[in-house]
Amino acid sequence: MTRTLVVWCADWPVAAALAEAGLPRHLPAAVFHANLVQACNASAREFGVRRGMRRRDAQSRCPELLVLAADEARDHRAFEEVLTALERLRPGVMPLRPGLVALRSPGHYYGGEDEAGAAIAECVVSLGVWDVRVGIADELFTAEQAARCAALQETYAVAAGGSAAFLRTLPVSVLEDPDAVSLLQRLGLPTLGDLADLPGADVRARFGAQADWVRTVIHGGGARPVAGRTPPPELDCAVDFEPPLSSAETVCFSAKQTAERFVAGLGERQLVCTEVRIEVETERAAQEAGDGPASVRRWLHPRWFGAVDLIDRLHWQLVGTLRAGDIRSAVTRVRFVPEVVVPESVHADGLWGGTDARVERGIARVQGMLGHEAVVAPVLQGGRSPGDRQAYVPWGDRPTGLRDRTLPWPGSIPPPAPARVFGDPWPAAVLDGGGRPVVVLPRGGVSGEPARFRPGEREGWQPVAAWAGPWPVTELWWEPGGGRRVARFQLVGVDGRAWLVTYDSDHWITEAAYD
Amino acid sequence: MLSGLVQLRAGGAYSVDGMALAMALLAGPSRAGEWCAVVGADDFGAEAAAELGINLDRTILVPEPRESWLEATAALIDVTTLVAVRPPARVPASVADKLAARLRTRGAALVALCDRGAEWPRAEVRLSTAGPQWSGAGRGEGHLRSRRLEVEVRRGAAPARRTSVWFPADDGEVRPARRAYAAVPELADEVPFGEAREAG
Numbered sequence: 223m224t225r226t227l228v229v230w231c232a233d234w235p236v237a238a239a240l241a242e243a244g245l246p247r248h249l250p251a252a253v254f255h256a257n258l259v260q261a262c263n264a265s266a267r268e269f270g271v272r273r274g275m276r277r278r279d280a281q282s283r284c285p286e287l288l289v290l291a292a293d294e295a296r297d298h299r300a301f302e303e304v305l306t307a308l309e310r311l312r313p314g315v316m317p318l319r320p321g322l323v324a325l326r327s328p329g330h331y332y333g334g335e336d337e338a339g340a341a342i343a344e345c346v347v348s349l350g351v352w353d354v355r356v357g358i359a360d361e362l363f364t365a366e367q368a369a370r371c372a373a374l375q376e377t378y379a380v381a382a383g384g385s386a387a388f389l390r391t392l393p394v395s396v397l398e399d400p401d402a403v404s405l406l407q408r409l410g411l412p413t414l415g416d417l418a419d420l421p422g423a424d425v426r427a428r429f430g431a432q433a434d435w436v437r438t439v440i441h442g443g444g445a446r447p448v449a450g451r452t453p454p455p456e457l458d459c460a461v462d463f464e465p466p467l468s469s470a471e472t473v474c475f476s477a478k479q480t481a482e483r484f485v486a487g488l489g490e491r492q493l494v495c496t497e498v499r500i501e502v503e504t505e506r507a508a509q510e511a512g513d514g515p516a517s518v519r520r521w522l523h524p525r526w527f528g529a530v531d532l533i534d535r536l537h538w539q540l541v542g543t544l545r546a547g548d549i550r551s552a553v554t555r556v557r558f559v560p561e562v563v564v565p566e567s568v569h570a571d572g573l574w575g576g577t578d579a580r581v582e583r584g585i586a587r588v589q590g591m592l593g594h595e596a597v598v599a600p601v602l603q604g605g606r607s608p609g610d611r612q613a614y615v616p617w618g619d620r621p622t623g624l625r626d627r628t629l630p631w632p633g634s635i636p637p638p639a640p641a642r643v644f645g646d647p648w649p650a651a652v653l654d655g656g657g658r659p660v661v662v663l664p665r666g667g668v669s670g671e672p673a674r675f676r677p678g679e680r681e682g683w684q685p686v687a688a689w690a691g692p693w694p695v696t697e698l699w700w701e702p703g704g705g706r707r708v709a710r711f712q713l714v715g716v717d718g719r720a721w722l723v724t725y726d727s728d729h730w731i732t733e734a735a736y737d
Numbered sequence: 738m739l740s741g742l743v744q745l746r747a748g749g750a751y752s753v754d755g756m757a758l759a760m761a762l763l764a765g766p767s768r769a770g771e772w773c774a775v776v777g778a779d780d781f782g783a784e785a786a787a788e789l790g791i792n793l794d795r796t797i798l799v800p801e802p803r804e805s806w807l808e809a810t811a812a813l814i815d816v817t818t819l820v821a822v823r824p825p826a827r828v829p830a831s832v833a834d835k836l837a838a839r840l841r842t843r844g845a846a847l848v849a850l851c852d853r854g855a856e857w858p859r860a861e862v863r864l865s866t867a868g869p870q871w872s873g874a875g876r877g878e879g880h881l882r883s884r885r886l887e888v889e890v891r892r893g894a895a896p897a898r899r900t901s902v903w904f905p906a907d908d909g910e911v912r913p914a915r916r917a918y919a920a921v922p923e924l925a926d927e928v929p930f931g932e933a934r935e936a937g
Contacts, residue, residue, distance in 0.1 A: 580816055581772050581797075581816045581817065583816070584812055584813060584815050584816030584817070585797060585816070587812045588799060588808075588809050588812045588813065591805055591808055591809065591812070592799065592802060592803075592805055592809065596799060596800075596801065596802070597797060597798070597799055598797075598798045598799075598800065599793070599794075599796070599797065599798065600781060600783035600786070600793050600796060600798055601783070601793065602783055602784055602787060602793065608782060608784060611783075611784050612782070612783035612784055614798060614800065617797065635880070636880050637788060637909065638785065638788060638881065638882075638905050638909060639782055639784035639785040639787075639788055640782050640785055641755070641756040641757040641760060641782045641785040641786075642756045642780040642781075642782055643780055643781070643782040643783075643784075644780050645779050645780065645800075668877075671876065671877070688871065688874040688875060688876070689874060689875075689876065689877060690873070690874035690875070690877065690878065690879050690880045690881065691877065691880075712874055712880060712881050714871050714874055714881070717869075718868060718869035718870055718871065719869060720869075720871050720874075720881055720884075734782065735756075735780075736757075736871070736881060736884070737755045737756040737757045737852070
């Protein structure tokens with residue numbers, strides 16, 4: 223029977239956060255989530271910092287405690303390096319969570335279990351992970367507990383068939399369910415052995431599924447094969463230019479084959495890429511900075527990237543950065559990295575139809591003439607003024623950061639919406655019966671009834687036939703120097719046309735027309 | 738939407754004098770799932786368009802084509818069914834002819850948005866609005882609800898046809914005003930508005 227080996231990197235969130243921040247690992251540090259200690263390292267524990275402690279209490283015990291923010295993505299990202307290294311030693315690793323990974327024990331390949339553990343610990347330590355412990359046992363749960371019993375960088379092997387004896391001595395606090403642990407302790411059942419002696423059905427009913435499962439393990443029913451993970455395939459493609467190329471057109475032309483290879487590589491795995499990162503390296507950037515590409519940009523596609531789309535994005539990126547002056551020397555390398563891939567079937571075209579591809583081509587032609595940002599898709603979003611309630615998204619980008627339309631947005635104008643919304647509002651003027659400019663008072667009242675108005679410089683003066691409002695809004699009051707007080711009016715002239723005219727702090731503007 | 742007034746025909750060019758009228762013409766094909774494009778309108782009110790029934794997912798905007806408006810329009814005629822364009826002040830007849838030929842080959846229609854005194858030569862039908870009457874707003878109270886509008890349709894040299902429409906009616910729909918006798922209470926609503934006008 224294959225034995226299971228568990229590698230445990232203790233206090234992984236702290237180790238990952240310290241490594242990312244480039245701080246030495248001996249400093250007392252803790253990772254906080256929701257103001258509670260989520261994990262802390264050994265130096266912090268020496269000061270009495272514990273899991274679940276409030277930040278104020280932790281800092282009172284250890285004033286120099288490094289406070290780090292919890293970030294699960296960072297933990298996963300950092301652990302990926304460990305997984306890759308372990309995979310090189312022994313394929314088929316099963317990551318359990320960041321900091322904890324199981325693999326099938328290599329058996330006698332290294333000469334024995336202790337030697338195998340030592341080899342694996344050495345491999346992990348060489349990555350800069352100091353606190354690593356290895357446990358080997360018949361099944362996963364026992365191996366994990368063995369790893370927790372192991373000393374720093376050491377291996378603790380539970381002999382074959384010795385799981386029950388080993389587990390029986392452990393305290394019940396190894397269970398992850400705090401309610402069950404507390405209950406067992408209060409009932410006077412301090413070890414897993416006591417738990418194991420209880421009848422099975424009662425354990426499940428009283429202490430939950432995990433306690434029942436642990437009981438089954440102790441009784442010899444916990445064998446679960448380690449399901450290996452498949453290493454993620456290498457999907458990014460790069461092309462080097464020798465000699466370096468200085469014109470965007472030649473770069474795009476030369477990258478065409480690479481883009482096709484990139485799409486084909488994804489296609490072989492029945493994947494399509496919906497978000498891509500394009501990295502451009504230049505001669506000068508390589509000399510000056512030593513590493514890091516000169517221009518990196520992420521591109522989203524509303525459907526998925528084909529080779530032509532990739533070349534379009536590359537062209538826009540090159541032209542844009544050349545214009546901005548980010549790239550000043552010749553391009554040596556272009557790299558396409560897939561950021562988000564999805565199965566092809568999600569995006570597959572229907573059997574019939576597919577005229578959309580034709581439309582996309584036409585749009586691409588206009589974009590080629592006028593630039594990427596010149597062709598836009600109108601989208602609706604939440605907001606108070608008509609201009610805020612819509613957004614123009616460059617065609618080919620996905621809209622991001624839109625405001626929620628389902629929120630109430632007090633101060634917004636009731637429908638019907640104006641047909642013309644001016645991107646640049648027109649300067650307007652509104653006078654009362656005495657010919658004085660109308661002023662909106664701080665409490666929202668008006669100094670006089672609007673009698674005459676002029677919506678824009680090109681429009682003439684005319685009397686007000688009807689008006690509605692004001693809809694007052696205080697915008698950006700939370701920002702220093704903000705606090706724009708804005709009041710919107712609907713004004714109907716005697717010619718019957720209606721306008722949305724806004725009093726903005728001290729002047730009048732026309733934001734929209736009910737054309 | 739304006740089906741009683743004008744029938745859009747593939748290959749035709751239509752001239753309108755306002756954004757709302759252009760949107761009303763786009764709404765029909767857009768509702769039917771066709772792609773539409775709007776060239777040169779940097780003041781396109783997306784929310785009003787959605788209220789009129791335009792499918793924004795299948796609407797392409799080129800807000801500022803600058804001097805390339807003709808190329809952009811021609812390229813979009815190739816791929817969409819209906820293109821609304823706000824032309825610059827003077828459009829030579831030869832340009833209009835070229836576009837008309839393209840419209841006929843591609844089976845698309847053009848809506849020329851001539852709201853800045855521009856004129857589209859060779860327009861098959863010219864639509865214009867007159868006498869808008871908003872109801873709902875008073876002297877500070879209420880808000881704009883509905884509008885009654887005269888739409889004038891001129892086809893070539895034939896005499897103009899005038900129709901009164903609710904654009905929009907109280908429920909947001911656009912419909913001819915005469916047929917809707919349910920509109921009587923709405924007319925009653927207009928009385929304070931009339932008073933306001935006299936008072937103003």
